[in-house]
Amino acid sequence: MHNLLEKTFGWLYPLLRKLNFGETLSSYISLVFNIIILCFLAYFIYVVFRLILVTIMAIVAKKTKTNFDDLLVSNQTAKYIAHLIPFLFIYKSVPVILESYVYWESVFGKMVGVYIILLSLWIVRSILKAIRDYLKEQPKYSDKPIDSYIQVIMIVLWIFGVGVIISKIFDIDKGTLLGTLGAISAVIILIFRDTILGFVASVQVSLNDMVRIGDWITFDKYGADGDVIEINLATVKVRNFDNTTTTIPTYSLISDSFRNWRGMLNSDGRRIKRHLLIKAKSIKFLNDAELLKMKEIQLVSEYIDKKQTEINNYNKTYNIDKSLAINGRNMTNFGLFRKYITKYLENYPGINKNMILLCRQLQPTSHGIPLEIYAFTKDQRFEEYEYVMSDIFDHIIASISFFDLEIYELPTDKNSLEY
Structure with a gap:
């Protein structure tokens, strides 16, 4: 390769010297001419390789069944590689062209080397983006935080790349550079605090399966x-039900409390947990007359007969004086209403009968009995x-009056209302 480059760029200077041009003039003319030739050859190599790589990749993408090569095309991987090849040619040619100009050879060589490193990182980035897009299309990876993994890899590569660039520009030994970075690690941690926290959070979120893409x-x-x-190193994006978007710091998922509804969505039912306030005075x-009337309610008719027989037998056994209703055992309108609601829910088609189903009384409050x-x-x-839920409570609210119960409402003065 070196001999070929010498033949390409080293023939003009001897020719000019044979033609009795001065040493300095021959050197400058040869330099300018070689730079022009170098630019022309680099551009020609770029055009040729871009045409070849882009065409081949497009043909391969059409022929293959996998979508990965299509994603490489859409992320312009071939174009970036086509840019890299001519710069590698330039990097190899610089020592030959600028052999007599040591300072400029060093400066220009470092500039081209830095650009090659950056371009290499850009190529890797485009490949990783294609991998990310491909994995997101796979059902088993669609809910994984792929963006976080790609960002972690790119951060590591960028740190490595920046280290190589610094060592190349300032001619620093890589071991010395790593030692210096270790000494200023506290500053680095402070600068990249959010990124480090986000990385740790992303790993924990993924390992513990706390949140997936698509979770509510x-x-x-x-x-x-x-x-x-979306889940990435810095943020988690949530599309709210009003179509707004909320951005949450990733590390807050492990530092704060939040609710994930995945378990409910994957279960056999969604919980209804709502109460009404019943006026205590209406209980x-x-x-017997009221019970006879309530037997007309079909859902509790059989229950009333059974319960009334049980209560009557108990009261007779213990010779209970029923001249006062408080004596012995009795049925209440509130208890009968609870039984009615339970029966109603058991017969309601939208309720899952294989899960918990109950109507219960809670601790009394100053506003009534929940x-x-x-x-x-x-x-x-x-x-x-x-x-x-609305249909059930519509029915319950409308049914309350049949059991001589009342719902608690704050008192209002009709005369004070303005229309």
Whole structure:
């Protein structure tokens, strides 16, 4: 290679000397001519290799079934390689052309060398981007934080590349450079604090499977409530349900508390946990006449017969004086209503009967007695879930009056309302 370059660029100077040109003039004329030849040859090599590489890669991309080569084409990998080849030629030619100009040979050689390193990093970056895009298209990798891995690799390569560039420009030994970087590691850690934290968080998030792309998460601290669309070293992007985008620092996923709804979406149901406040004064014992009337409610008719027989037998066994309703055992409108709701939920088609289903009474409050519905819908989709829950509570609210119960509401003065 060296002999070929000497034949290409070393023939003019001897010729000019034979033609009795001065040494200095011959040297400058030869230098200018060789630079022109070098630029022409470099451009020719670039055009040829760009045509060859781009054409071959395009043909291969069409012939193969895999989509990876198409992604290499779209990320312009062939064009970057075509740029690199002529600069390698220039780098090899500089010592021959500038052999008599040691200082300029050193300066120009370092400049070309730095550009070759940067261009090499750019080629690797384009290949990694193609790998990233390819993996994102694969179902088993679609929910993985591929961007984070690619960014970590690129950071390592850039650190290595910058180290090589510094050592090349200032002629520093690589061992000395690494020792110097170790001495200023505290400063480096301070500068790259967020990147380091993001890297650690990305690894932990991935290893512990805390968040995947496509997961629905709720992060109250940052006002995020939607689907994760991107995970990288610095940030996690969440597309909220109003189509806004919230950006969350990656390390906050391990330092703060957030809610991931993946478990619910992968389960057999979505939980309903909502309560109504019942007026305490409306709760009462039921007499025989009221029970007879409530037997007309089909869902609790059989229950009333069974429970009434059980209660009557108990009261007779223990000779209970029923002149007062408080004596012995009795049914209440509130207890009967809870049983009615339970039966109603058991017969409702949108409720998953294989999961927990109950209607329970909570701790009394100053606003009334909370009556809570705890059940799971079959359909986890947001629209269907809201429809089922609303339909159930519509029915419950409308049913309350049939049991002589009242829902607590803050008192209002109608006369003070302005229309």
